[in-house]
Amino acid sequence: MKPAIASSPHVPRVNRVDRVMLDVLLALVPGILAMTWYFGWGLPINIALAVTFAVLAEAAVMTARGRPALPAIGDLSAVVTAVLFAISVPPTLPWWLTLIGMLFAIVLVKQLYGGIGYNPFNPAMAAYVFLLISYPVAMTAWTAPNLLAEHTFSFLESLRLILDGSPPAGLTWDAITSATPLDEMRGKLDLGMTIDAIRQSPLWGDFGGRGWEWVANGFLLGGLYLLWRRIVPWQIPVSMLLALTVCAGLFWLVDPQTHPSPAFHLFSGAAILGAFFIATDPVTACTTRKGQLIFGASIGALLFIIRTWGGYPDAVAFAVLLMNIAAPTIDYYTQPRVFGHGGEPR
Structure with a gap:
């Protein structure tokens, strides 16, 4: 029987981009759980919004460039960028600032230079600095940890705070934010x-x-x-x-x-x-x-x-x-x- 002959490489790739990014996301879980425990539901809401905006921005750019969007989304690099950005900003950051940050990170910092592997700056940190310089008040409005806060936010209160900027009745921004x-x-x-x-x-x-x-x-x-x-x-x-x-x-x-x-x-x-x-x-x-x-x-x-x-x-x-x-x-x-x-x- 004639043996099968295959061309090189004969060793499969182990560290594919998607596997590496998945490991990074898994490694972030303990810190994310700790942040959610101490700072409330705003963090997972921000992560969900950032991931959604980043994936849509990545898909839109790839489509505009005439390239398939699924491979770019599937490598999870945009998801990692979004999660790193979301855990770096206050958990009550308005949704539209998260949108601006993701557009800046994915479109300008990453895809403008050719996509993953070509960007000279870390996209998540570039977006963070851009927003910090442009909107310093919102980017430094951290809530107090739950164990020190006078009011802990429910999921719906956190969602409303992020979507329309309305604190719970009887509270002001000065009362819920802390240095x-x-x-x-x-x-x-x-x-x-x-x-x-x-x-x-x-x-x-x-x-x-x-x-x-x-x-x-x-x-x-x-x-x-x-x-x-x-x-x-x-x-x-x-x-x-x-x-x-x-x-x-x-x-x-x-x-x-x-x-x-x-x-x-x-x-x-x-x-x-x-x-x-x-x-x-x-x-x-x-x-x-x-x-x-x-x-x-x-x-x-x-x-x-x-x-x-x-x-x-x-x-x-x-x-x-x-x-x-x-x-x-x-x-x-x-x-x-x-x-x-x-x-x-x-």
Whole structure:
């Protein structure tokens, strides 16, 4: 009997785009559950809206380009972009801002450059920064965690708040919104208060804000899953978090009453989320091992600098986008030596 002959490749692809994106979505589940527990139904509603808008935008662009829409939607990259955006913005963000953000991320940042694999910036973070600069009030209107809030929102109240901006009867926006731990710490330090005095508020937990630190733990659990599955390289998250810890630790050791501890920086904002899920974007991050260490460490240092002296309390998106610009140059100068050739790479 004549044996069957097949052309290469003989080994099936394991890390297909859709499988990688599915793993990322699975890794986000613990953090999403923690955020929903502490901040209510607004988060899953925002995720549903963002995913819907992103998928429709992706399909519309592919149709306009004369290409089949199903493969682009099926790789789940638009879904990941939408989920990362939704968990980065306040859970009561108006629906039309979510629509604008997804149009900006998918149409301008991703598809305008040719689609997945060609975009120079992280789409979710580019949309976040665009909205933060354009609509700073809405983008910083976070509700207090449920364990500190005077009123917890039902599903219908959250839906109404997002769709028409109407708080429940007898409540105003000032009554339902609260400063984030980073906002609180930054604002009161600017007023000359010491950290010991600031932490007397019930807002604070063991390391960061109550509720916020458990959200960070949820994303840390998901990040460890990605490392175990080898979906993301360890060099970027480890170097980013280590650089942030070292920078914060040096200033904290000098004056612990005016500079928060490294644990505060790690568990109060989006540092954990950024390290494992945003900075590791394979399209916009560095690809060489040495370059990934430089890339991650630079993000961590920029994050501390902007948080401490910049105009925004949290700066993961800004730090990542700045290093997205530098990634090609870092890769160029950190190419590994070609086997069999001596000297510096050309």
